[in-house]
Amino acid sequence: MTGYSSKTDVATANGKQNGSGNQTGENGTKPTEFTPQGNHASSENNIQCSLTSDEFRAVNLMRQDMYPYEVIQEIADFIVKGSGIRPKIGIICGSGLGSLADIIQNPKVFDYEKIPNFPVSTVEGHAGRLVVGTLEGANVMAMQGRFHFYEGYPLAKCSMPVRVMKLCGVEYLFATNAAGGINPKYAVGDIMLMHDHVNMLGFAGNSPLQGPNDPRFGPRFPALVNSYNKDLINKAIEISKTMGIESSVHVGVYSCLGGPTYETIAELKALRMMGVDAVGMSTVHEVITARHCDMKVFAFSLITNKCATEYSDKKDDEASHDEVMAVAKNRQKTCCELVSRLVAEIQKTA
Numbered sequence: 617m618t619g620y621s622s623k624t625d626v627a628t629a630n631g632k633q634n635g636s637g638n639q640t641g642e643n644g645t646k647p648t649e650f651t652p653q654g655n656h657a658s659s660e661n662n663i664q665c666s667l668t669s670d671e672f673r674a675v676n677l678m679r680q681d682m683y684p685y686e687v688i689q690e691i692a693d694f695i696v697k698g699s700g701i702r703p704k705i706g707i708i709c710g711s712g713l714g715s716l717a718d719i720i721q722n723p724k725v726f727d728y729e730k731i732p733n734f735p736v737s738t739v740e741g742h743a744g745r746l747v748v749g750t751l752e753g754a755n756v757m758a759m760q761g762r763f764h765f766y767e768g769y770p771l772a773k774c775s776m777p778v779r780v781m782k783l784c785g786v787e788y789l790f791a792t793n794a795a796g797g798i799n800p801k802y803a804v805g806d807i808m809l810m811h812d813h814v815n816m817l818g819f820a821g822n823s824p825l826q827g828p829n830d831p832r833f834g835p836r837f838p839a840l841v842n843s844y845n846k847d848l849i850n851k852a853i854e855i856s857k858t859m860g861i862e863s864s865v866h867v868g869v870y871s872c873l874g875g876p877t878y879e880t881i882a883e884l885k886a887l888r889m890m891g892v893d894a895v896g897m898s899t900v901h902e903v904i905t906a907r908h909c910d911m912k913v914f915a916f917s918l919i920t921n922k923c924a925t926e927y928s929d930k931k932d933d934e935a936s937h938d939e940v941m942a943v944a945k946n947r948q949k950t951c952c953e954l955v956s957r958l959v960a961e962i963q964k965t966a
């Protein structure tokens with residue numbers, strides 16, 4: 617996809633929206649006609665506007681942030697009918713943690729492209745498949761690939777699949793992610809059980825719940841204290857002891873930034889001062905959406921890199937997605953075991 621669609625976008629891209637240059641039109645921009653097929657070029661402004669009508673529709677679809685209840689219900693029906701399963705537990709696989717879905721038995725796999733009204737995954741390490749089946753005797757569905765704000769999706773769209781899970785029958789959300797460790801006690805490969813979050817995108821006025829509220833999902837003003845289920849955290853701690861990994865398992869606070877850039881040292885210092893232990897670019901909006909519709913939430917971060925909070929010339933301080941993926945691959949067995957055992961615990965008490 618190339619180019620952009622509106623005259624406002626054109627002006628912004630040329631840095632001329634404030635009246636410099638030869639402009640006309642009500643907002644000080646030179647109206648530029650959109651031609652759906654082929655390239656439109658204005659030599660005067662050196663504008664290239666090359667969206668085909670299919671691309672134009674694709675951009676609009678990507679930006680779509682309203683999913684009426686009935687549309688979510690249709691997607692849920694498609695999955696429940698197609699799999700013959702009503703899942704109780706929903707799992708979101710973090711970057712490089714797609715193998716959490718590979719341990720599902722009798723899997724029925726849906727490529728995101730084949731699910732009506734579903735977005736597509738665009739990030740390496742997020743395969744873009746929904747896997748429905750059983751794990752430790754429990755009916756589960758897992759997203760092998762989540763949607764991030766930086767991909768261009770509005771937050772409501774990023775977390776729309778959580779509502780799909782809800783209408784499929786899911787009661788428990790397991791959200792996993794790869795994250796940078798800010799707490800100096802955390803080492804690469806450690807696991808942080810999330811017990812709270814700092815919603816930086818929320819601080820900036822963005823929320824997956826923005827817009828009209830549908831009370832069939834939940835209340836207009838949901839409370840978020842106790843969002844992370846204490847019982848599940850305690851169970852996970854007990855499980856980590858039986859696995860012999862308790863020294864590398866922590867309980868901490870996660871923060872989601874918009875990405876796709878990793879943080880500056882000054883930002884990391886600020887986050888640490890705010891009590892943040894690990895930072896990523898996901899999960900928080902999914903948790904908000906899940907709590908809004910009263911799902912029980914368990915979430916953990918795999919610490920894939922250590923975040924520097926002091927200036928240095930060390931190249932090691934620079935995070936990279938390759939490193940994130942490599943660490944996730946190394947630790948996927950441990951993460952799978954933790955998830956399986958926690959599912960087994962839930963199933964025991966069902």
Ligand SMILES: O=P(O)(O)O[C@H]1O[C@H](CO)[C@@H](O)[C@H]1O
Binds near residue numbers: 710739764
């Ligand atoms: O949060 P998940 O999807 O695990 O992925 C994390 O890793 C990617 C950056 O390496 C970002 O997408 C960040 O959010």
Ligand SMILES: Nc1nc2[nH]cnc2c(=O)[nH]1
Binds near residue numbers: 796875897
């Ligand atoms: N924002 C952010 N996301 C990550 N995902 C994995 N590591 C990181 C990190 O250091 N920062």
